[in-house]
Amino acid sequence: xxxxxxxxxxxxxxxxxxxxxxxxxxxxxxxxxxxxxxxxxxxxxxxxxxxxxxxxxxxxxxxxxxxxxxxxxxxxxxxxxxxxxxxxxxxxxxxxxxxxxxxxxxxxxxxxxxxxxxxxxxxxxxxxxxxxxxxxxxxxxxxxxxxxxxxxxxxxxxxxxxxxxxxxxxxx
Numbered sequence: 387x388x389x390x391x392x393x394x395x396x397x398x399x400x401x402x403x404x405x406x407x408x409x410x411x412x413x414x415x416x417x418x419x420x421x422x423x424x425x426x427x428x429x430x431x432x433x434x435x436x437x438x439x440x441x442x443x444x445x446x447x448x449x450x451x452x453x454x455x456x457x458x459x460x461x462x463x464x465x466x467x468x469x470x471x472x473x474x475x476x477x478x479x480x481x482x483x484x485x486x487x488x489x490x491x492x493x494x495x496x497x498x499x500x501x502x503x504x505x506x507x508x509x510x511x512x513x514x515x516x517x518x519x520x521x522x523x524x525x526x527x528x529x530x531x532x533x534x535x536x537x538x539x540x541x542x543x544x545x546x547x548x549x550x551x552x553x554x555x556x557x558x
Contacts, residue, residue: 408460413537415456418492420533422449425499434508441502448495455491459484
């Protein structure tokens with residue numbers, strides 16, 4: 387019984403390893419995660435937007451789908467790189483199709499977000515709020531800069547095995 391419980395929790399460790407791997411090595415994952423973090427921050431921190439619980443649930447589910455497909459895309463790319471280190475047209479199709487699935491879900495998420503969150507009064511209230519609360523505006527802008535740095539300039543020392551493999555191949 388104890389072994390089963392340990393095995394069960396070990397599965398969570400593996401899942402979190404996958405999440406951290408994707409966040410550390412995949413630029414698109416960091417981009418999606420950053421946008422979602424900002425959206426949920428604004429929805430939960432302020433009351434600019436009039437969003438029902440159902441609409442919030444739809445936004446959360448839509449974001450979950452995008453992130454899940456991004457994880458699947460990362461795993462498909464890793465497996466394809468493993469089994470087909472040399473260029474192969476079918477390997478390229480598999481990778482492109484997986485990336486296309488992420489793109490389609492991201493487009494759908496943007497459409498859902500616009501339908502739910504396009505509230506001109508909310509954006510006006512947000513502008514008025516930040517015009518009078520400069521300190522909070524500076525903090526939000528600093529967070530945006532930090533997110534851009536995190537997305538496009540990942541921490542040195544974090545290695546992506548797939549890129550290491552490509553770098554070694556390019557040096558030959």
